[in-house]
Each structure stands twice: as structure tokens, then as C-alpha cells.
Amino acid sequence: MGKKVKVRFAPSPTGDLHVGNIRTALFDWAYARHTGGTFLFRIEDTDTTRVTDEYIQAAIDTLKWLGLNWDEGPEVGGDNGPYLQSQRLDIYAEWAQKFLDQKDAYHCYCTPAELEATREAQRAANVAPGYDGKCRDLTAEQIAAYKAEGREAVIRMRMPEGSTTFVDEIRGEVSFDHKFVPDFVLVRADGSPLYTLAVAVDDILMKVTHVLRGEDLLSSTPRQIRVYQAMGVKPEDYPVFAHLPFVMGQDNAKLSKRNGEVSIAWYREQGYLPEAICNYLALLGWSPGDDRENITMAELCELFTVEKVHSSPARFDMKKLEAINGDKIRALTPDEFLKWSLPFLTKAGIITGTDSEIALVKAALPIIQERIVKLNEVPQMLKFLFIKEFAVEADSVSKITDDVSKDVLKRSLKELEPLTTWNHDSIEAALRACLIEEMGLKPRIAFGAVRIATTGSTISPPLFESMELLGKEASLARIAAALTL
């Protein structure tokens, strides 16, 4: 016992990080934090045709935004770097050569077309598809002949007879017969390494102890173990594997663009809080065991264990995410809420960021905090306080042009004008006195008209507080203006 835990998150940024990636990163991070171990972040960019610098940077930014800080990896460095596989090419080449020397691997001269033909035939014959081992034991003459033809070779790992059995921390013992694990390619014809080589070499060299990753990689585990063996790693030094269940879309299969938004950047723009995203994602495939659901990042670290992770896939439910986001927003301190809201207000063009604007926003936020679910609702809610050319919403106009409404507005104006103290208490007292008591109107009818006149909409934050914030002058001007509609 006693080896310090080291967990890695090693995405291949071929696009923006999505919900599934992040759930994996979150579990990796939480497990590292739970055990007091190390969280390592590595970029798997061996597929240079699909990974771009922009995506790599976006992945780094996303992890940072979510608060999933890493101890080893890009930007922070560490003793086992570099952490971009594209910068470790010589290491992989060295190991590939060693495997070749040991006869664990061999050069394969088959062309893609030939391989494809073999697969076709296998499929037709209803046998397990895969490389048939044609180049396993080539003679010097055969090699010379292939080279003369101008063929280029890939390096293939030799899978011995037998099987690989390992214990997956989530699924239990899993076994693969090598009949179904064909010899696999380690190095492309152009000399560049493949995932199968790089991932195994790096996990060993970087001293990773736990590999928690998506279940799509479950069947690649025997290949990874094969590389460990060729590297001379003792079985007790293999990392522990745990394959996480998928996060799927609302209806059917894996999460996709059509199937709800998958890019974390989108959630950020919509006004989801990182803590809400993490809290929700943590509940997909894991639970604390009791009925707790709303947990903080600190609690997640404290409670997270691999044995509480499920083996079955989970569907992503936007409604539940929204509910949690609403909870998290309500739990924000005034200063935090202000900090999160300001960017949305400036981006929407509601404020420019002057001190007086910020002061007003700060005063107004408490009355909307429990009525929004996402931060991007803040601008719409507070717009009436800042808008220069105020106008009642088109479909609300007809609701205040009837006789009763006109009376309400006239009486309100008359009653409010003499007020020397302008706050929600004095406003409410004045309006209740004239509209409810004197006119005998139902509150929803009476205040509804005033609401439309002053905020422009049938839906608004609490009326009296809104009017207080708006100020006496503007409030009266808007009521007067409404009378002319």
C-alpha cells in the first residue's frame, strides 16, 4: 500500500471539450483530491490532422474556468513533462525501436487497401475481423521485395496467444481472448506514434496509478497492457483501471450536437455556473449514497469514491441542470452574484460599467436573485432600470388602455406625486390606500397596470422595490406616459 495516487485526464482535443469529457475530468479531479493525490493533465495530440492549437487552448481554459486545477501538466509543468504528446515523439520512437529489437513488435508492409480487403473477407466469412498476422514473420527476401516495391512499413505489436484479464474498479473482472485482439499498429508509416503506444508509455513514465476514463476505451485496455508488458513493467505496477459509463443525450445514443448542447463553452455563455455544471455532472453516474444532491466542490472531493460510480450510462437532463443552477445562483453571496452578473449586463449592452450603474445593479440584484435560473436572464430582468428610450412591450399595451387601467394610473399618479419619502414601503402604502381600499380593486388588477406602466411588462421583479430603484421621477414619468397610450 501507500503509493501516492496519481490520476490523469488526457483528452484528445479534436473539438471543444464537451459534457462527457468534462464529466470524466471531474471524476479524475475529484478522485485525486479525495485521496490527496496528484491530478495530472496531459494533451493527447498524436493525431495532428484533427487536434489544433485552438482546441488545446480551449481545453486548458475550460478546465480552469470549471476550477479543475491540475498539479502537473500544461502551464504548471511538473517532473514528468512535457505534457503534450507532440513534444514527446522521441520517447515513443525509442520505445518502438526497443519493442522491435525485442521482437515484441514487427514491421508490417500491408497496404491500407490490402487490409481493407482482408477485413471484408473476414466479415463475409463471419469470423472475427482484424489483422491476420501476414507480416509477422517476414524473411529478409520478402522485406527486400516489399521495399523494392516502394512500400512503407508501420510498426505493429505482436499479440501473443492467450488472453488478458484485468480488474476494472467499476465493472469487476474483465477478460479478453487475444483471438479478438489482433496485432495493432503502434507507429504509422510516417513514423508518428499512435494513441495505443503513446497512452501506455506515458501512463507508465508519468507514474499514473489510476486510469479513470470513458468506457469506450474499455476494449483497448488489453492493448495497453500488452505495451506495459513489452516495456517490462511488473503487473503490480500497472495502473488501476476504471471505465466510466457514458453520458448520453436526452433520447437515444451518445451526446451529440443535435442532441442538446454539448460544448461547455455554450453553457458558460448561457449563464450556468461552473459549480452547478460540476454538481450536476457529478450526479451523472455517481451519487454520494444518501439523498444529498446539492453539494459543493469541497463536499464532492470529500465524498467521491470510485466504488460509488455506476456501471450503467446516464442520460443528460437539461431541466435538472437548470434546477441545480437556480439553486446555486440563489446560494451566491451578493458580491459573488454581482461579479457573475456584470459581464452579462455589459455584453448585452444594458450597462457600460460606470460606478453609478454598478451601484444600481448591486441594489437591484437581490430582488431578482430567486427568480432566475441562468445568468443570461439578468439583462432582461434589469433592463427596465437602465433603458434610455423606455416603451411598454407591444403585447402589454392593450392591457392598460382600458378605462379601469386609466383610472388606476391616474389615481396612482396623484397619490404618488406628493410622496416625500420614496421607498417600497411608502410606495406600497400609498398605492394600497388609493387602489385597493378606495377603489376596491383586486391587487393583481390594480398593481398589474402600474407594473406594466413602470416596468413595461406583465412580468417583473416585485413592483414596489422596482419602483423604488427606478426612482420617483422616472416612475411618475412612465405612468404619465402610459396615460397617453
Place this chain on the structure above:
RNA sequence: GGCCCCGUCGUCUAGCGGCCUAGGACUCUGGCUUCUCAAGCCAGCUACGAGGGUUCGAAUCCCUUCGGGGCUACCA
């Protein structure tokens, strides 16, 4: 097709042989509260995929079956 993984309310889950006439959360429906919208509170709807075993007793163990998913690349 082959190999592998998976299967409790619509969704996320609790459950690891008796505490289960299956609990919680989200959604939905109804109600209370109420100046709108929310929030809050109360109530309701709805699940162990199917079939066989094992057992005094099964959501929990075994088998079969059906269904879903992954892999089957010089992607990861």
C-alpha cells in the same frame, strides 16, 4: 456478424436476501401562499425489461432471453 459492457419511476438515483405495500431529486399535474414571475410549502402521477430457477423469503444471487451501447482504423 464477432467480442465486450450495461438494464429500478419520463430522467438522475437510493437499494447490495427480509427494514420495500421500493425512498429521494428533477420534470409534470393539482393546491396553498401571493402585487406579476419566481421562490417556498403540501399533495398526486409513474419503476425493479421478460422468463425460468436458488431460497422460508429476491429489485437484490444464478441461467436464459429481449433491449440499449461500445469496440471491431496507419481515430482516441
